[in-house]
Amino acid sequence: MIEARGLTKWYGDRTAVEELSFDVGPGAVTGFLGPNGSGKSTTMRMIMGLDRPDAGEVRVAGRAYGELGWPLREVGALLEARTYHPGRSARHHLAALAAGGGIPRARVDEVLRTVGLAEVARGRAGSFSLGMAQRLGIAAALLGDPEVLLFDEPVNGLDPEGVRWIRELMRGLAAEGRTVLLSSHLISEMALTADHLLVIGQGTLLADTSVAELTADGRTLEEAFFRLTGGSAEYRGETAPAAPARHEGRRS
Numbered sequence: 001m002i003e004a005r006g007l008t009k010w011y012g013d014r015t016a017v018e019e020l021s022f023d024v025g026p027g028a029v030t031g032f033l034g035p036n037g038s039g040k041s042t043t044m045r046m047i048m049g050l051d052r053p054d055a056g057e058v059r060v061a062g063r064a065y066g067e068l069g070w071p072l073r074e075v076g077a078l079l080e081a082r083t084y085h086p087g088r089s090a091r092h093h094l095a096a097l098a099a100g101g102g103i104p105r106a107r108v109d110e111v112l113r114t115v116g117l118a119e120v121a122r123g124r125a126g127s128f129s130l131g132m133a134q135r136l137g138i139a140a141a142l143l144g145d146p147e148v149l150l151f152d153e154p155v156n157g158l159d160p161e162g163v164r165w166i167r168e169l170m171r172g173l174a175a176e177g178r179t180v181l182l183s184s185h186l187i188s189e190m191a192l193t194a195d196h197l198l199v200i201g202q203g204t205l206l207a208d209t210s211v212a213e214l215t216a217d218g219r220t221l222e223e224a225f226f227r228l229t230g231g232s233a234e235y236r237g238e239t240a241p242a243a244p245a246r247h248e249g250r251r252s
């Protein structure tokens with residue numbers, strides 16, 4: 001269970017997250033959706049104790065992250081790929097995390113097999129592709145066999161087989177009764193993976209609802225998302241490149 005109450009974060013005079021309150025419950029995949037810059041990563045960082053809220057609080061398994069005795073055994077997260085030393089092997093990286101987190105060494109080989117990196121686990125992780133780095137980040141999140149899991153854009157860089165694998169992994173973790181919070185910009189993928197959705201725009205909560213409810217009137221999840229976030233996208237490109245100004249010559 002993740003419980004956020006009045007969660008607020010400013011960067012200078014910019015409000016990244018404002019008065020966010022929500023619960024993420026066990027036994028389901030909860031999708032975390034929002035346009036670029038809407039505050040998803042900031043929220044996940046606050047859940048993981050990496051950013052301090054300016055107001056409000058967030059609890060994981062009933063406690064603030066900093067109060068957890070063995071945090072890796074309570075909550076696992078993939079927030080960014082490539083958070084390892086490039087000269088270390090995947091196996092060495094995970095073994096160091098296990099040693100520091102009170103996790104049996106045997107878990108290292110288990111999670112390497114789960115994410116499909118067992119064959120390459122002795123090579124330098126610095127040579128990993130983005131997809132392999134994502135898999136290593138997922139292995140680190142799973143290492144402590146935690147009840148609560150957070151994944152920020154886990155399908156980033158994964159090939160179609162990897163995307164399908166992530167979907168099945170997320171669904172499997174939820175089916176085991178775990179709490180799974182998943183952010184992704186791939187709405188079609190979210191429609192296949194998530195049971196519940198938190199939608200944010202400009203740092204505030206726009207919807208806390210089930211996927212079924214959001215699409216009950218026959219709209220696709222993408223249509224529902226655009227309707228919810230229509231006014232809150234911070235960055236928008238042009239639909240066609242602007243034509244260069246023409247200097248019309250004087251005709252005689």
Ligand SMILES: Nc1ncnc2c1ncn2[C@@H]1O[C@H](COP(=O)(O)OP(=O)(O)OP(=O)(O)O)[C@@H](O)[C@H]1O
Pocket residue numbers: 011014015016034035036037038039040041042043
């Ligand atoms: N370390 C930081 N310093 C200053 N501003 C920041 C910092 N981190 C985030 N922000 C700002 O906070 C806001 C929320 O950013 P955040 O990265 O949480 O959004 P996001 O929803 O994860 O975006 P994306 O989908 O693009 O990853 C943005 O306006 C961003 O510029």
